[in-house]
Amino acid sequence: MTDLAYLPGIGGVARKPGVLPPSLAGWILPLVLVGVWEAAARAGVVAPNHLPAPSIVAVTILHLAQSGDLASHLTATIGRLGVGFLLGSLAGTIAGALTGASRPIRLLVDPLVQGLRSVPSIAWVPLFILWLGIFEASKVALIAVGVFFPVYLNLMSGIAGVDRKLIEVGRAHRLSPFELIRRVLLPAALPAYIVGLRGGLGLGWMFVAAAELMGASEGLGFLLVDGQQTGRPAVVIAAILLFALLGKLSDLVLARVGRGLTAWQDTEAGR
Numbered sequence: 350m351t352d353l354a355y356l357p358g359i360g361g362v363a364r365k366p367g368v369l370p371p372s373l374a375g376w377i378l379p380l381v382l383v384g385v386w387e388a389a390a391r392a393g394v395v396a397p398n399h400l401p402a403p404s405i406v407a408v409t410i411l412h413l414a415q416s417g418d419l420a421s422h423l424t425a426t427i428g429r430l431g432v433g434f435l436l437g438s439l440a441g442t443i444a445g446a447l448t449g450a451s452r453p454i455r456l457l458v459d460p461l462v463q464g465l466r467s468v469p470s471i472a473w474v475p476l477f478i479l480w481l482g483i484f485e486a487s488k489v490a491l492i493a494v495g496v497f498f499p500v501y502l503n504l505m506s507g508i509a510g511v512d513r514k515l516i517e518v519g520r521a522h523r524l525s526p527f528e529l530i531r532r533v534l535l536p537a538a539l540p541a542y543i544v545g546l547r548g549g550l551g552l553g554w555m556f557v558a559a560a561e562l563m564g565a566s567e568g569l570g571f572l573l574v575d576g577q578q579t580g581r582p583a584v585v586i587a588a589i590l591l592f593a594l595l596g597k598l599s600d601l602v603l604a605r606v607g608r609g610l611t612a613w614q615d616t617e618a619g620r
Contacts, residue, residue, distance in 0.1 A: 387402050398580075398582060400582065409581075426569045429489055430553050433495075436493040437493035438497075441501040441549065445501040445503070449506070459505070462501060473491055492557050495555065495556030496549035499548030501545070503544050504541065506541060507541030508534055511534055519532065546603060562574060573585055576588065
């Protein structure tokens with residue numbers, strides 16, 4: 350009798366019996382690390398004022414949630430990230446598409462963008478505060494800068510790296526410029542663009558922390574500063590873990606959308 354686990358299309362991706370699905374396998378190492386961390390903290394291997402146990406951090410998060418502070422901090426951080434990600438990805442998409450599709454524009458613009466890409470994130474802070482003040486505009490601008498460069502670079506490289514033979518085939522079939530972009534350039538560059546969006550989202554989470562360290566009155570970055578200034582390491586670690594969890598969840602969503610848009614690809618990663 351045929352083993353259904355080896356039949357494609359039955360319950361999703363075919364896998365061998367006894368093998369954990371990837372969604373569960375990825376939890377093994379984090380759970381092991383949390384267990385070791387908890388045991389080390391309870392055994393007194395690490396000082397509680399340096400690295401409190403995961404159970405203490407969980408209680409801290411619970412107290413923040415019960416008081417309503419956690420919701421306000423999460424709303425502030427996610428809101429800043431959302432606006433900055435939209436602005437940065439939009440600018441990166443436009444600039445990447447133009448420089449990728451046009452060699453003259455690429456030769457003119459790309460060296461400048463590559464130079465600016467090397468500027469550390471913290472170096473933008475004084476300039477944005479000088480231009481935009483210390484309120485939300487400067488924070489959103491900093492996040493948008495972080496998102497812009499991965500999106501720009503991956504889309505530009507994806508379009509510029511499209512096989513010339515594919516373009517010639519499209520022209521041989523007398524595709525209009527619009528049809529050539531829609532049916533050849535976009536599908537060929539889409540995987541690189543998705544990677545750029547995921548990279549931009551990851552940097553967006555890094556930059557939102559830096560932005561909130563500039564002097565925010567709420568947000569996960571504010572929790573980091575508040576926990577450090579008041580000597581509460583559990584609050585600091587709770588904020589770091591929340592950054593990690595939110596970053597991972599948002600990346601999972603974007604990756605799932607990307608897999609749906611590129612389902613036509615037959616790749617090793619899609620198995």
